[in-house]
Amino acid sequence: DIQMTQTTSSLSASLGDRVTISCSASQDISNYLNWYQQKPDGTVKLLVYFTSSLHSGVPSRFSGSGSGTDYSLTISNLEPEDIATYYCQQYSKLPWTFGGGTKLEIK
Amino acid sequence: EVNLVESGGGLVQPGISLRLSCSTSGFTFTDYYMSWVRQPPGQALDWLGFIRNKANGYTTEYTASVKGRFTISRDNSQSILYLQMNTLRAEDSATYYCARVENYGNSWYFDVWGAGTTVTVSS
Numbered sequence: 001d002i003q004m005t006q007t008t009s010s011l012s013a014s015l016g017d018r019v020t021i022s023c024s025a026s027q028d029i030s031n032y033l034n035w036y037q038q039k040p041d042g043t044v045k046l047l048v049y050f051t052s053s054l055h056s057g058v059p060s061r062f063s064g065s066g067s068g069t070d071y072s073l074t075i076s077n078l079e080p081e082d083i084a085t086y087y088c089q090q091y092s093k094l095p096w097t098f099g100g101g102t103k104l105e106i107k
Numbered sequence: 108e109v110n111l112v113e114s115g116g117g118l119v120q121p122g123i124s125l126r127l128s129c130s131t132s133g134f135t136f137t138d139y140y141m142s143w144v145r146q147p148p149g150q151a152l153d154w155l156g157f158i159r160n161k162a163n164g165y166t167t168e169y170t171a172s173v174k175g176r177f178t179i180s181r182d183n184s185q186s187i188l189y190l191q192m193n194t195l196r197a198e199d200s201a202t203y204y205c206a207r208v209e210n211y212g213n214s215w216y217f218d219v220w221g222a223g224t225t226v227t228v229s230s
Contacts, residue, residue, distance in 0.1 A: 001171075034216045036152070042202060042223055044152070049216040087152050091215045095170040098144075098152040 002026050002090050004099035012107045013078050021073045021102045023088035028068050032092040035064055035073045038085045038101075047086075048073060080106070109133040109219045111205050116224030123195055123228075129188035129205030129221055136186035137161040140208035142217060143179060143190045145201040153201075155179075157208055158188070195228045202226075 003026040013019045023033070031051040038044045046055045048064035051071060061076045075082055083106060088099040115127040129141070142157035156169035158179045167179050178191040188205050202225045206217035 032213070032215075036217070038152070044204065044206075044217075044220040046216055046218050049211075050214040053214070055216075055218065089152075089154075089217075094168055095156075096154045096215075098154065100151045 006099035010103040014107045017078045019075045023071045025069045029090045029092035034089045111221035113221045113224035116226045118227045124193045127190040131186045141188045144204045147201040
């Protein structure tokens with residue numbers, strides 16, 4: 001199975017900050033990488049698919065990048081509603097696998 | 108509006124079977140793969156498997172940890188997704204989410220999620 005590692009389990013930032021969340025795959029996943037946001041109430045939403053394509057309705061302050069084994073999600077100009085846990089997920093090979101999550105908090 | 112609503116969770120004893128349902132609306136159910144994802148308390152999301160769409164024969168794929176014990180099925184006449192869970196263990200305690208799988212070119216992603224239903228396995 002492909003292991004997805006989010007080395008930062010929690011991150012504290014100030015409103016208006018630029019925040020980058022990282023995700024690493026145990027092998028090359030050829031950009032087959034999605035990002036999800038889970039709010040404290042459990043609601044899960046898709047943010048970015050195929051590394052850098054923004055899902056419909058997602059604010060443009062979210063962006064994704066990366067290649068090979070290393071990927072990142074960037075939130076520019078952090079807003080209060082961005083407080084959540086962020087998960088990466090690979091679909092290069094079955095079984096699809098998620099990272100361990102990065103919890104974003106306000107400083 | 109696309110909507111997914113899970114049900115069937117609760118407190119069950121170890122060894123018992125349980126079937127979860129995911130009622131869907133707002134889209135052509137048979138066009139889509141559908142998936143189950145679970146999240147143990149305080150832990151990460153964990154993909155369980157999916158069932159393919161009509162064009163792909165409604166076949167299934169599972170992660171190894173539940174293969175043979177969990178079964179994903181669908182009632183296409185009622186647009187309902189199911190997860191049959193047998194011989195439940197304490198480590199199956201989790202919130203279970205159903206999710207619609209979208210395919211766009213080379214991209215596969217969970218574009219719509221339900222709110223989840225919680226299963227607690229305890230004696």
